[in-house]
Amino acid sequence: MVEELAIAKSELILGGQKSGKSRRAELLARSWLGQSPAHRAVLIATAQPWDEEMRERIARHQADRAVRVPGMRTVEEPVQLAQALASHSQPQTLVVVDCLTLWLTNLLMPAAEFKEKEAVAHDPHAQTAMFLIAIENAAGPVVLVGNEIGLGVIPLGRETRAFVDALGGLNQDVARACAQVTLMAAGLPLTLKEGRP
Structure with a gap:
């Protein structure tokens, strides 16, 4: 039997690597599917297989x-x-x-074949603005997963600092747009913003 969890209109789940954020999103999806035979769930995956390790990671996530x-x-x-x-x-x-996090990476560092022909499509500010509108206009519940990487020391490299800053801004924008925000640590959810289903 699947535990029935409250599903908010929109929820942002943040956490570090292996914090349990994707697992939490999966639990919400399982709960949603178990609440009614009419319910459906779709995962929009943003990862790109840049190298062999990433291809293996994606395949493992898909199988799991x-x-x-x-x-x-x-x-x-x-x-x-x-x-x-x-x-x-x-x-x-x-x-x-x-x-x-991977979506922002794809926008800021597009694959070589996209750099010139799709420059407008990779504009992070335009894409973020459109995404925030899509969250607001979503017809059904939305669960968004992202990394919280700004809790450590200030990174040494300029590009890394710029990415941490950009991700922090994206997380803040999405948190404002969502009804609920959850921080995951050691597999445990901490509610930062409480929404209503």
């Missing part, structure tokens, strides 16, 4: 998800997140986006 959340469909969209959310959001469908 298929076991943990049977029935959740996966859609891959590394850049056009607002459009993907708008096209998959329906009243009976919970949409999980995993993860915002």
Whole structure:
């Protein structure tokens, strides 16, 4: 039997690497699917297979998800997140986006084949603005997963500092847009902002 969890209209789940944030999103999706036979769940995955290790990681996540959340469909969209959310959001469908950190990476450091021909599509400010509107206009519940990487020391490199700053800004913008915000640590959820289902 699946534990029935309260599902907010929109929830941002933040945490460090291996903090349990993706697992929490999966638990919410399983709970949603178990609440009604009419319910559906879609995962929008933003990861790109840059190298062999990343390909293996993606394959492992896909296999694990298929076991943990049977029935959740996966859609891959590394850049056009607002459009993907708008096209998959329906009243009976919970949409999980995993993860915002890789999405921002894709926007700030696009693959070589996209750098010139899709410069406008990779504008982080424009994409973020469209994504925030898509969250607000979502017809069904949305669960967003992202990393909280700004809790440590100030990074030494300029590019790394710029990325930490950009991700911190994105997390703040998305947190304001969401009804609920949860911070994961050691697999335990800490509610930072309480929403209503």
